[in-house]
Amino acid sequence: xxxxxxxTCPGSRNSADLPAAGGRTIVLGLLLGLVxxxxxxxxxxxxxxxxxxxxxxxEIGGFVEIDGEHMEIREDxxxxxxxxxxxxxxxxxxMTVGLQLHGSSTWQSAxxxxxxxxxxxxxxxxxxxxxxxxxxxxxxxxxxxxxxxIGKKSYxxxxxxxxxxxxxxxxxxxxxxxEEALEGYxxxxxxxxxxxxxDLQNIALTAAIVPVWNDVNEDFGNEDHxxxxxxxxxxYLDTDIDILAFTGDSRTTRFGVDLSRNISxxxxxxxxxxxxxxxxxxxxxxxxxxxxxxxDRTSLLAGIRYLTSFDLTTIxxxxxxxxxxxxAEMERFFHxxxxxxxxxxxxxxxxxxxxxxxxxxQGYGRPYAGRDYLxxxxxxxxxxxxxxxxxxxxxxINLHDRSFSITPEMAYTGxxxxxxxxxxxxLNGPDSSDYGEKQNSGRLELRVRYFF
Amino acid sequence: xxxxxxxxxxxxxxxxxxxxxxxxxxxxxxxxxDRKMQPESYEMYRKLINVEPDGKTKEYVLYxxxxxxDKMVALFLSPASEKGRATLRLGDNMWLYIPNVGKPIRxxxxxxxxxxxxxxxxxxxxxxxxxxxxxxxxxxxxxxHLELKARNATVAYDSLKMEVDSKTMLxxxxxxHAASGMLIKTLRYSKIEDFGDGIVRPSMLETDSPLHKGYKxxxxxxxxxxxxxxDEIFTLNYxxxxxxxx
Numbered sequence: 290x291x292x293x294x295x296x297t298c299p300g301s302r303n304s305a306d307l308p309a310a311g312g313r314t315i316v317l318g319l320l321l322g323l324v325x326x327x328x329x330x331x332x333x334x335x336x337x338x339x340x341x342x343x344x345x346x347x348e349i350g351g352f353v354e355i356d357g358e359h360m361e362i363r364e365d366x367x368x369x370x371x372x373x374x375x376x377x378x379x380x381x382x383x384m385t386v387g388l389q390l391h392g393s394s395t396w397q398s399a400x401x402x403x404x405x406x407x408x409x410x411x412x413x414x415x416x417x418x419x420x421x422x423x424x425x426x427x428x429x430x431x432x433x434x435x436x437x438x439i440g441k442k443s444y445x446x447x448x449x450x451x452x453x454x455x456x457x458x459x460x461x462x463x464x465x466x467x468e469e470a471l472e473g474y475x476x477x478x479x480x481x482x483x484x485x486x487x488d489l490q491n492i493a494l495t496a497a498i499v500p501v502w503n504d505v506n507e508d509f510g511n512e513d514h515x516x517x518x519x520x521x522x523x524x525y526l527d528t529d530i531d532i533l534a535f536t537g538d539s540r541t542t543r544f545g546v547d548l549s550r551n552i553s554x555x556x557x558x559x560x561x562x563x564x565x566x567x568x569x570x571x572x573x574x575x576x577x578x579x580x581x582x583x584x585d586r587t588s589l590l591a592g593i594r595y596l597t598s599f600d601l602t603t604i605x606x607x608x609x610x611x612x613x614x615x616x617a618e619m620e621r622f623f624h625x626x627x628x629x630x631x632x633x634x635x636x637x638x639x640x641x642x643x644x645x646x647x648x649x650x651q652g653y654g655r656p657y658a659g660r661d662y663l664x665x666x667x668x669x670x671x672x673x674x675x676x677x678x679x680x681x682x683x684x685x686i687n688l689h690d691r692s693f694s695i696t697p698e699m700a701y702t703g704x705x706x707x708x709x710x711x712x713x714x715x716l717n718g719p720d721s722s723d724y725g726e727k728q729n730s731g732r733l734e735l736r737v738r739y740f741f
Numbered sequence: 742x743x744x745x746x747x748x749x750x751x752x753x754x755x756x757x758x759x760x761x762x763x764x765x766x767x768x769x770x771x772x773x774x775d776r777k778m779q780p781e782s783y784e785m786y787r788k789l790i791n792v793e794p795d796g797k798t799k800e801y802v803l804y805x806x807x808x809x810x811d812k813m814v815a816l817f818l819s820p821a822s823e824k825g826r827a828t829l830r831l832g833d834n835m836w837l838y839i840p841n842v843g844k845p846i847r848x849x850x851x852x853x854x855x856x857x858x859x860x861x862x863x864x865x866x867x868x869x870x871x872x873x874x875x876x877x878x879x880x881x882x883x884x885x886h887l888e889l890k891a892r893n894a895t896v897a898y899d900s901l902k903m904e905v906d907s908k909t910m911l912x913x914x915x916x917x918h919a920a921s922g923m924l925i926k927t928l929r930y931s932k933i934e935d936f937g938d939g940i941v942r943p944s945m946l947e948t949d950s951p952l953h954k955g956y957k958x959x960x961x962x963x964x965x966x967x968x969x970x971x972d973e974i975f976t977l978n979y980x981x982x983x984x985x986x987x
Contacts, residue, residue: 335788335790335798335959335961336961337786337963341786341818341819342786342802342804342818342963342964344984344987350821350824352821352822391840395984395985400985428982430982432971433974434971434973436978443843444843445843445844446844447844448846467842468839468841468842470843471843480978482976482978482979483973484971484972484973484975484976485972490831491831491976491977493976493978495978522978524831524977527832527833527834529847529977549847550847551833551834551835551847551895553849553895554849554850554851554894554895554896554897555849555851556849557847557848559847594847594849596849596851598919602852670853674954674956676791676793676799676956703797703799705800705820706822707822708822740820740822740824741821
């Protein structure tokens with residue numbers, strides 16, 4: 290069945306514009322050459338068929354990907370010394386094949402949703418694989434205003450692109466891949482939504498109970514506790530405002546506020562503030578001992594997104610990590626790793642390595658362990674009339690030690706359901722600096738995804 | 742004789758001294774155009790097709806619902822790489838929900854969630870009378886020529902020049918201009934169809950831009966029907982569940 294007549298769109302071929310098409314071909318050749326060109330639309334008629342609109346009770350989709358990486362290893366960096374203590378490497382090549390599947394089944398006001406990912410990787414060090422259920426939950430919606438869910442679900446609270454200090458039950462995302470799916474936590478959730486006229490247009494209250502038991506959310510925090518996280522969303526005077534809270538014995542109590550607002554048709558601002566009560570921190574003292582201190586901490590994020598007339602989107606974010614380490618504290622840790630290497634090489638004793646490894650897992654080794662960072666991403670939409678081609682440049686700078694990562698990339702989505710990404714990440718900084726001590730000094734990545 | 746002359750003068754008077762024609766009410770005409778194009782609250786399906794200079798195409802299918810003057814949601818049904826993405830508009834506010842990202846992010850009207858000539862404001866277009874005021878109107882045969890001015894800075898185009906068929910009260914072409922006066926794109930409506938329930942309107946919209954020579958985008962409309970929705974559907978929290986409205 291056809292809903293509209295077969296329609297003809299004359300003039301879609303124009304030999305005068307062949308140089309633009311030639312430019313596209315060159316870029317595609319540079320990008321890959323792995324994918325055969327999509328068929329050209331022979332006749333200029335466009336139709337709408339019934340099967341395109343039919344809703345299915347059970348749906349399944351996802352993508353397969355191949356990801357090739359070449360990494361230049363900074364052999365004397367702290368992370369490399371801890372990770373490759375006995376078998377140092379100077380380069381590392383890895384090929385990863387992944388399959389991400391998601392599905393849903395819907396019956397009137399109830400549904401079941403799931404998301405899983407399987408990965409198999411082969412690199413110079415060996416084979417690894419994993420199969421994880423990221424999400425699997427059931428929802429019930431007695432009305433448009435009320436929604437309840439139970440199961441494993443991923444939470445993405447906060448307005449920031451790179452970081453979310455108010456993401457109290459979020460998994461930490463990778464600022465270089467902020468759109469990747471993340472594993473959720475088992476939770477029971479209830480949500481109430483109200484829309485109304487006036488300055489306060491929308492109100493939504495979300496409350497989630499997050500248990501931590503043996504084999505349930507073990508990596509969330511202290512076991513055998515029920516935790517409560519809540520978010521009150523307001524759309525007030527065209528501004529998104531979230532007020533967030535977390536309480537429970539698996540993690541310390543914390544409160545937060547975030548907001549986002551469009552200033553004009555091409556300018557957006559956003560921000561987050563989070564307050565952590567009695568937040569513990571393990572610190573390496575100057576005499577080599579450990580000190581565990583507890584105190585209230587505040588983290589914040591402020592960001593903008595700006596679109597120029599020539600389609601350059603700029604995202605800039607400043608992040609203050611209230612539980613992060615100062616430049617001096619980070620230096621002390623890096624010196625400890627150097628001393629651990631010297632001791633290990635001269636005597637074979639690994640005691641300092643063990644201490645450094647312990648410090649790394651307790652905070653110094655986590656991503657963005659420093660105190661103040663700047664994130665900037667510039668992406669240009671379809672330059673030179675190359676449709677679906679987006680070059681971008683992302684940089685993250687540790688504002689205290691001036692070390693940084695810079696990541697140019699090219700993405701192409703012109704073949705229906707294919708996504709091609711070529712990315713180079715360079716990490717640099719002086720000795721004993723955040724990015725100067727990372728495992729990689731450079732990383733080249735080529736990723737091909739096919740969606741179905 | 743005098744009476745005859747007086748009668749003739751009185752009969753001829755309207756011919757030589759006709760009262761002025763009533764002035765055209767541009768606002769009323771724009772409101773008529775809006776109501777002819779779609780009911781205030783409705784659901785519909787759209788196919789967006791980007792056409793490249795070499796004839797290569799890429800298609801997107803969207804399910805769209807709208808309520809009142811300023812509430813609208815569009816959900817991508819295909820291709821698979823875009824499926825599940827949803828955009829919400831509440832007045833001047835716009836958000837994009839990407840399933841993997843899992844949270845709505847604010848977008849602006851001049852951005853484009855797809856490639857091609859259509860931007861977000863073309864995909865989430867409210868009634869013209871909501872976003873623009875009529876600054877000038879002229880009648881030329883069976884055409885009205887309206888000059889529209891954006892009501893505020895968050896509207897994507899600073900001004901529009903709209904050509905309307907005075908018999909059907911349907912738009913024919915719309916030129917979209919930046920504040921500098923530069924022509925950003927031209928929209929052309931065609932293929933008038935009967936969608937049922939008295940909705941007779943163009944089923945196709947083509948657009949091209951001097952900024953993207955040789956490229957064009959096409960929008961085909963289907964299953965446009967009047968329908969009422971709860972206000973709560975047009976909220977960030979409902980975006981992951983828009984599919985359930987179909």
